[in-house]
């Protein structure tokens with residue numbers, strides 16, 4: 001790890017028990033990257049940590065790296081290949097994040113730091129957690145499991161200058177216990193692992209992944225083999241940034257045919273680990289176009305430098321949170337949205353919501369003691385407010401400039417053109433629009449209004465194969481992560497339970513017949529605000545109504561009538577949890593051992609991942625949206 005030396009000041013390096021205790025005694029929040037000797041600290045997050053340190057410049061925030069192999073207290077973390085970040089406040093564990101998930105790491109650092117400050121400054125109670133990695137399995141209470149699990153290592157940002165390829169350590173090599181050895185060799189050869197995931201492909205996924213080979217004789221065997229057990233999916237670039245990591249990786253793994261590999265390139269990975277052409281241990285993207293498709297297939301949230309124009313724009317874009325408070329949201333919404341659009345912002349997420357007092361207190365954590373808070377509270381809870389995530393270059397600063405001074409009187413005097421002056425309500429002292437203060441705040445505030453959620457989506461039996469493919473493509477285009485995907489022939493009992501709230505409706509029997517009449521493609525989709533987002537994509541229940549209200553929606557375009565309406569989506573957080581449990585089972589009932597036997601597409605660890613978020617921010621009141 002050549003870059004390590006430079007980082008000494010950013011992260012304290014801890015390699016023995018004594019240094020570990022010293023770090024734990026440090027006042028404030030310490031974020032520790034626990035790593036294995038053989039793979040070194042996680043480099044993917046360094047620039048993020050540096051940015052956070054620069055932006056927050058906070059004396060109470062510390063970073064450290066700790067080698068699990070040489071610190072007794074970290075014994076239970078040895079041999080785990082997934083990056084793990086432990087958050088300590090006052091020497092006690094307050095949060096855990098697994099996976100190099102940059103946006104989530106950023107959110108958690110901001111959150112945990114502000115919580116630790118509340119503890120230090122106002123003597124609040126520190127909420128200590130127990131990591132299931134550090135205790136016996138049977139002692140883990142359900143509560144610990146839900147908020148300790150985190151999102152998987154997606155959302156990693158590839159620097160614009162880097163090219164990348166997708167590598168797979170196939171089920172044969174993983175089953176033979178060769179994965180860590182291969183990963184070590186990959187790193188020694190100068191490849192950089194930008195993301196890593198252990199994943200058992202389902203048959204459907206294997207078929208889709210190798211679609212371009214479906215006329216070849218080996219296709220069926222290949223599908224069976226690839227879905228026979230867990231694989232390791234890696235996104236690779238090179239430390240010495242050569243222009244073509246795709247070719248470099250293909251050279252490194254050697255010829256497809258293992259006999260040829262052994263003869264002509266005995267040092268190649270396939271020569272060493274492959275046993276026959278089908279079981280050739282490794283995969284590499286054929287060219288950079290395939291690399292980008294394969295990346296999107298495995299890591300839908302991975303933002304990449306190449307790709308569509310939209311992607312490039314998004315990469316430079318920054319996000320900020322805008323709030324339009326109830327009074328003006330009712331009266332002036334269209335006018336304000338028009339000005340937002342004219343100023344080059346894209347509205348990438350939007351929701352209208354009524355906040356409870358408790359939620360306002362949570363959102364304005366740092367303002368609750370200020371004189372103007374009661375007035376602010378009143379104005380925030382008066383009716384539905386509009387929350388928007390705005391993107392463009394320098395979005396945070398640009399939106400602040402558009403808003404003008406926070407003090408409405410000053411806004412009117414100094415800058416009558418600014419939004420807060422234009423949309424002041426009479427003599428009301430509270431300004432009517434909000435914007436995030438910094439990119440760090442933006443990230444916290446966005447996750448407050450748009451927490452990452454899971455929803456159960458289904459493609460119903462009336463959808464044709466063509467429709468199915470189209471729907472899947474649109475799901476990926478909208479950047480949902482597909483956490484699970486399984487084609488299922490549902491039993492009558494399951495459908496009856498699934499639609500139990502409709503038991504007394506006149507269409508119930510028909511609905512059950514229909515849902516059992518053929519296979520449904522059942523999915524768990526994950527995204528910020530996923531429940532509403534997916535329902536918006538589906539459109540109204542009745543396609544005739546959908547054609548009028550939402551002509552681009554899936555039901556408007558694909559459905560034939562109100563019963564045969566092609567897609568399903570959960571209608572609330574509560575339903576989503578219930579439905580996922582009914583269709584895919586309760587993740588907490590699985591032990592680690594049996595989940596690896598299972599042939600599903602669950603991301604590497606956990607289906608109920610984002611409870612962490614909800615736990616931090618209080619549950620959103622997202623009841624029925626249909």
Ligand code: UDP
Pocket residue numbers: 502507511540541562563564565567568569571626
């Ligand atoms: N349905 C129907 N007739 C109706 C209402 C609903 O056949 O008048 C069917 C339709 O397939 C719908 C499902 O029942 O998708 C569940 O109804 P719900 O009101 O939950 O609609 P959704 O949440 O699917 O939009």
Ligand code: MG
Pocket residue numbers: 569570571626
């Ligand atoms: Mg419904």
